[in-house]
Amino acid sequence: MKKKLIIFSIIFLSFQAFSYELYNNGEYSILNKSMPHTSTIINFFSFFCPYCYEIEKQNNIRNIIKNNIDEKIDIKTYHVDFLGGKFSYILTKSWIIAQQMGIEEKIIIPIFNGIQQTHQVNDINDIKEIFKEKAGINNQTYQKFWNSFSIKVLIQKNNQEIKKIKLKHVPTTIINGKYIINYSKLEENFKYNFSENYINLIKFLIKKPT
Template sequence: MKKIWFLLLNLIFIFNISAEQFDEGNQYITLSKRTTIEPQVLEFFSFFCSHCYDFERIYHINDTIQNNLPIGIKLIKYHVDFLGSDLGHTLTHAWAVAIALGVEDKVIAPIFDGIQKDKNIFDSISLKNIFIKATGISSKYYDLAWNSFVVRSLILQQQKAALQFDLHGVPAFFINGKYMINNSRLDTSTMHNFINDYVNIINFLIKKN
């Protein structure tokens, strides 16, 4: 029943992208320095962030955003280190492995649940076990990816991006490296309105590029 409801919700948003205007300094903020000239949607999140969990696992905001983006534009997701002490960095490392292997969609739900719901991820070994179970890869292949140059580069890429945007909290969405969505000023009267505002403002800012 939940899957049917979610599919219907996505259809509603596909045909409900309006020409509604959003105001600079209100629903979004223009950054003083642009970090890219390419159209993109970049989200910063943490597996320890309760709001990030709601976005991903309860309200499926991220899936709805992805399904309503213009063709050729992908929702890029970077993990941050500043929550969860040492395990926060370990999770950033694991997320880099997921990006490198192209298995983000397979691991994001199990890792979120393992951190916030089931509480069965508490160190690098338990994290590895969840990752392997979700993807079906071997322990050896996971270790090779974990220690690879590509993954080390992706860790630095995520950390550098967080510094470039002077990030202090998550979830945080940046559009075209130029605009930041002000979550607190979107319509929170209902879940539908909040998700609708997110979809609309992202597409508004992409076109504004």
């Protein structure tokens, strides 16, 4: 029995060491100042960010997280305003509206495409058209959400989270208010199995002491 326990301990410690080595090559960094009382996983992106578009298109990041992370874990995704000028505010608000409606998956790629590929999404009317065409949301319903007080409150929270960490670039993912995932390094180190290692890294950081 004692021998089995020793073998188990060796295997466990080896696995722990392997995990540490696997994700200790620049795949994540530590915030200078931790963010207490925040969601376990926070994602920041912009529809004007080419890299955000590339990652979403190739890896479907949010769906990967949704399908592989415990549903009890609090996850938030924020759109930033510091790219794209005045139109970015409309996109931020539209993203929050989509979240409240539960239609993010239906509109995210069409908006990315319209802004970065076809260049046919340029104003709020183009956004409304995507909501209508891809999710069946008519202009009246969209406008009702647009004018609601709750959406204004969520925008304020969105901007507070961005200011709290002095965010300057996207995509950014923060785990436990402390660890920042380095997407480019993760891709460099795990080029052919990015999605698998992205999820494994998130799980690793969630359990890592803060």
